[in-house]
Amino acid sequence: MARVDPAVAAARNAVRAVLAGLGPDDLVLVACSGGADSLALAASVAFEALRVGRSVRSRGYAVRSGAVVVDHGLQTGSAEVAERAADQCRALGLDPVVVRHATWAGRSAGPTSDGGGPEAAARDARYGALEAVAAETGAALVLLGHTLDDQAEQVLLGLARGAGARSLAGMPRERGIFRRPFLGLRRAQTEAVCAASGLEFWTDPTNLLPDAAAPAPDRFTPLRSQVRGRVLPVLEETLGPGIVEALARSADQLRDDADLLDALAAELLGQARVAGEGTDTEHALDVEVLEKAHPALRRRALRLAALAVGCPPSDTTARHVDALDALVVSWSGQGPAHLPGGAQAGRACGRLFLRASPTGNPDGGTGVRPPSTTQE
Known part of the structure; x- marks a missing residue:
């Protein structure tokens, strides 16, 4: 044979x-x-x-x-x-x-x-x-x-965005009909x-770095291609071979952790939802319920709430979650927090209100949108 x-x-x-x-x-x-x-x-x-x-x-x-x-x-x-x-x-x-x-x-x-x-x-x-x-x-x-190399690039991009463990978990092997x-x-x-x-x-020419000898490259080079062509080679030269595999292993481990924490955060978010208040484009959350939760779980629940009113996952960073968390635990009458996608959040009468942009794309009902990756 x-x-x-x-x-x-x-x-x-x-x-x-x-x-x-x-x-x-x-x-x-x-x-x-x-x-x-x-x-x-x-x-x-x-x-x-x-x-x-x-x-x-x-x-x-x-x-x-x-x-x-x-x-x-x-x-x-x-x-x-x-x-x-x-x-x-x-x-x-x-x-x-x-x-x-x-x-x-x-x-x-x-x-x-x-x-x-x-x-x-x-x-x-x-x-x-x-x-x-x-x-x-x-x-x-x-x-x-998508390959192991793509996964390593995804982890580095997530690290640069400071978007938390879900972003560092990279691309899932399964999502819906996709494998x-x-x-x-x-x-x-x-x-x-x-x-x-x-x-x-x-x-694909966009996967290649512009010719270093060219004085002014006339095409856009995606950030992913720059990570592939510049960042990963430097990491391998500095840290030694195996960095791609190590990044992918970290993604696998973090994905298990993120799945569990997301499930717990979704449960907390459900408990914080105020029955009879809010609409498809506005969610009302009980501040007292959120205040009592562990900070890590509360922050993850707040990020899920932001996604539920149409905030793009790839653009919702730690800075936005910090602003939401401050409305819960450090509120002193400050104005609304501006979120990606035109959404806003504000506090009034013991409630945290998250409002979708008039042209946004909220999930329309359940209050929790599944976590997503930034590249697929």
């Missing part, structure tokens, strides 16, 4: 573990950009989808495998890149393969100091497109090609899978 390339074997094993929970004829979609990570994922899914459940005692069964290619239209030639990625997926045997053109308001806007702009908008549009195609095709899962089989693989392994499979991958 021919020897399988170690990188190919690792990729297939990772995919096999995710597909094991699917039933015969279930549909799984690969989000494919044409880059090394997503093409390696597409090749692994195409192989493993034909043998789900196979063991020494079972012949196994097949699941259906397809792909979604999202064209953001941000770069010249993006349509051609998307079609080429779709053709590669079809050649691997994936079916259906859907190319979806993502659109969003302000797609021509430049980057902003708080991490908004085209990068964040493109991420939101991409997930919206993936969810729409999954609903249209009846897909059970959508697989994403990330490759969070245990390095980017070099996905490139090796492509090489072993005869796949030519596309390199």
Whole structure:
């Protein structure tokens, strides 16, 4: 029997573990950009989808495998890149393969100091497109090609924002219909899978640093790419190899802690909600209930309350939580706290009121929005 390339074997094993929970004829979609990570994922899914459940005692069964290619239209030639990625997926045997053109308001806007702009908008549009195609095709899962390197970059970005343990927990392996089989693989392994499979991958120019010799680079370089090209190499040179794996391990440990604390914080928030007060866009919380809680739990509950009235998770930092906490434990008649997304919070008559922006996007009822990550 021919020897399988170690990188190919690792990729297939990772995919096999995710597909094991699917039933015969279930549909799984690969989000494919044409880059090394997503093409390696597409090749692994195409192989493993034909043998789900196979063991020494079972012949196994097949699941259906397809792909979604999202064209953001941000770069010249993006349509051609998307079609080429779709053709590669079809050649691997994936079916259906859907190319979806993502659109969003302000797609021509430049980057902003708080991490908004085209990068964040493109991420939101991409997930919206993936969810729409999954609903249209009846897909059970959508697989994403994020790697261990992406996870390490995410942890560093979260650390820089000072957004707390949830942000440092990085990207989850599972969220809704989304799965990330490759969070245990390095980017070099996905490139090796492509090489072993005869796949030519596309390199997004925004993932590269501008030419140092160029006097004035004329393109925007996302912060993530700068972490990848500048920060991580310095950390590895200074602290030694293994920093990527160490950051990912920290994310796994913090995610377990954050899940438990979020559950407790949601319970506290429910206890603090004042029955009969508040609306879909305004939440009223009993200050006395919050004051009695442990500071760490109270602060986490206040952050969840901010998310519930439409504050973007990636922009809601420790500074905003400090302002909310001061309204609870250090109130001396100060005015409202201004929160991301145009939301506000103020205190009156023993109540903490959080109000969504008139153009915001509150959750509309339960008072708790699930924690989210900043990159997916």
